[in-house]
Amino acid sequence: MTPEAFRVAGRATVDWIADFLADIGDRPIVPPVAPGDVRASLPASPPLEGEPYTALLDDVDRLIAPAITQWQHPGFYGFFPANSSPPAVLGELLSAGLGANGMLWSTSPACTELETHVLDWLAEACGLPDRFRSDGPGGGVIQDTASSASLCAVVAARDRSGGAAVLPDLRVYTSAQAHSSIEKDVLVAGFARDQLRAVPVDDTYAMDAEALAALVATDVADGLVPCLVVATVGTTSSGAVDPVPRIAEVAAEVGAWVHVDAAWAGSATVCPEHRHLLDGLDRVDSYLFNPHKWLLTNFDCSAFYVADAAPLVSALSIVPEYLRNEASESGQVIDYRDWQIPLGRRFRALKLWFVMRSYGVEGLRAHIRAHVAAAGMLADRVAAHPGLVHAAPPSLGLVCFRHVDGDEASKRLLEAMNATGEAFLTHTLLSDRYVLRVAVGGTWTTAAHVERLADLLDELA
């Protein structure tokens, strides 16, 4: 495909996406497909000769778009949102069009420097402590997911505490409500399952910091080495916020790394009224949140901050001859390959830059505030409904509730809600009870959509 053919095909693709976004609310959120349906519609073998682009775009329209779950539908309240937005889509397009690889500063200076710069912007917009800005020993980096970024924290903490030589003695702590990625990361990093301590939670599902202190004390008495505590700000099941200040105190006493996973809730800190979520962050080692969840930036964009990059780079830097270069050796540049697991890297800063500039900080605040207000309204409607009861305190855009008649009734309600095609909720377990979750946060989700959701609940509960 020549550049001129690209121009024609590209415009057609842009038009198709514009139409798709314009009527996304009319598509079923959950596609009516059974396992194998999509594959059955595709030829068994690849074509020997090339096909015209119109055939490809037509197949996306006919076979693919109707068979995806519509995460961008305004009635999508499942999991946590995966925000996409038009300027982020265009940032992603430009990243692909430029085709640069930012593994080293020298392999694309703008790719590295824009990333450093935009993560400083983001730190400022969110009121993060100065320790996470790039003008000291720390700074930020964009990773694909919170899972991958947390794995880097696990590995850095593990190696700062002595690494493989003492691995069997090391212990990691997180709450029973932490995201499953933490357990996965700990296992990937070579720990045995029982080296991860599940700290009990209080009745708001936040980590019980005194229980943490007791576990740590017992382990230390047993000659073990606490190397990492992972705190969650905004748990997946209920949006609970762990007491980071006290956790940091407990960890400091034994020299353990503190990593804070605010994957979803962190976006809310663009609003000054939500900055209490950052309490204690001036004493932790690493912090992450995902602009791809609730800050209008296409997946993948997880912002990972460290107070001191040295242990991270020490754990992750391997420099073969074929990657040596003058700029790296000058010590004046960041090579982000040393801040992550993969070597190669896309130019992801472009989309975050586009989002921050297109919406402006005030625009991002308005986005969060509209959803928090809508979720508050929904929480009131749930509280007022005789058949429903809150399963946890509402948190930002997340409302968790169950049916008073028990798990079966809750499950039936979820199924009935999803069967309307107008809304999509997912579930969790809290205190062993089946709970419906509504995560308000879609790019196109307005107060009117959430009112409609509340009306549906009234009808079906």
Place this chain on the structure above:
Amino acid sequence: MTPEAFRVAGRATVDWIADFLADIGDRPIVPPVAPGDVRASLPASPPLEGEPYTALLDDVDRLIAPAITQWQHPGFYGFFPANSSPPAVLGELLSAGLGANGMLWSTSPACTELETHVLDWLAEACGLPDRFRSDGPGGGVIQDTASSASLCAVVAARDRSGGAAVLPDLRVYTSAQAHSSIEKDVLVAGFARDQLRAVPVDDTYAMDAEALAALVATDVADGLVPCLVVATVGTTSSGAVDPVPRIAEVAAEVGAWVHVDAAWAGSATVCPEHRHLLDGLDRVDSYLFNPHKWLLTNFDCSAFYVADAAPLVSALSIVPEYLRNEASESGQVIDYRDWQIPLGRRFRALKLWFVMRSYGVEGLRAHIRAHVAAAGMLADRVAAHPGLVHAAPPSLGLVCFRHVDGDEASKRLLEAMNATGEAFLTHTLLSDRYVLRVAVGGTWTTAAHVERLADLLDELA
């Protein structure tokens, strides 16, 4: 930005990329920027109010595009190529526009099924053994990089051999010419550095399989457990091909996992005449190559195949309640989150599907053949030049050579070549000598460009 505003901004962006691609050969490959230049051109703080899209695109044109290293320039011969192509860019655009997350089959059926299907297509196009197709216990998955995919192989092999409980006894083997990502992956997975055995290479820089056999025998005699051998098909420094059939034999005797890293060379197997690269693959556990290197597919697209997904899923699957769903529990679907480290995933199959359909298998073959032929011509010119000598046997699109006057002369030659602005080469060390590498493989690189490169070498060597 509304869908209609996106239509306007998107067309402008497509036009900008078409123009960028049309004149990419006129840009300097290495941008004339010093550390800090890009950041100095950017405002210190993010804007409070949103800016018009035209300002963003203008800044990409003015500040960003001139400050990236031009990986898509036809004179880029550094590292290995990172192929981008117009249809892949449009596949990436559609993936961003659809905004779906394929962590589970149920969170976007088409995202999962197209991936499985296209990886079967790719296996067929490349003549991979049937064991890597999805109709048996194995199959393929797209990961971001070879580093991440190899990490999955390391973790699966580690856990299949007993995991954390026996970790100190486990040993991993790879050649001294293996990519640095293998060492990084092994360390990330919790091994100590000396648990990775560097197997000596022969005089073509391929692994000495008898040396491997001896190392394995010694370790077994010492009560240690060989858990993984990583073979390389197409090493980074010289394109050497490890003897996979014999390596697989040695590994089979002790039940070790065999992982084959063909990150760069694997693309060449779309051509039947290069299928010898697959010798022995019918006896290995996992295999990867990167269509994003030499198969016209934008980074990131690493194709990772396993003969049996069970150990991989066993090592990587953690299922919290909030991710449980009927489709997963039916056992009829693949949830690719269990085949990778991250949870979330982009719809990367789209771009690979677009590439295979746009070019057709014959088009992909023509792409590879043109580069291999051009590299062959270059190899002849190097052999004929009195000041140059081959540093390793030419391999596919890779030609490695040095100056007969020694390392300083080789280094000066590389600098002089890069200073022309017409070509960009990188270096490596082979047998402790400084070596220039020319990796022919850019999307826009033709025989004429390589002829010009050879002329420049004549002039400057």
